[in-house]
Amino acid sequence: MGRKFQGKFEAAGRVGLRDNETRELIRVYPYKVEGTDAEIEARVKSWYCQKGCEGENEIENYSVDTLNPGELKDAQEKFLDE
Template sequence: MGRLEDAKKVGLREKETERLIAVYPYEAGGTDAEIEKAVSDWYYEQYCSAEEELRNAYVDALTEEELNANK
């Protein structure tokens, strides 16, 4: 199992600062690659101008603190 498959909730994080950019609003399921694609596709659909931002971001599991803040 991968790091994302076990996550309760995932989101996009900025590579340089590790700042949480967005929380994926749906249940993430599948392999890590499938989850990464689903989150990236979702974010791009929401913000069509976000192509550059997506290049500098990665999909990551939310921390417990972030989970509590995003309930």
């Protein structure tokens, strides 16, 4: 069997929602991610909306993105699955 290639989100292990315009990190997804990039993106956006998304227009302005090393370090205490 061939080697399974990971998507950019699964390979990163940690993701968050980032504002498309300002590139500011809006919220850190507190769980490790698994699945395809499309599955991860859908799961993270669904989680965010359940946490108090103010409307579909808001989530349209955000994209799922990997965390940079500084963001990852700052978010360590927010992870729920460690």
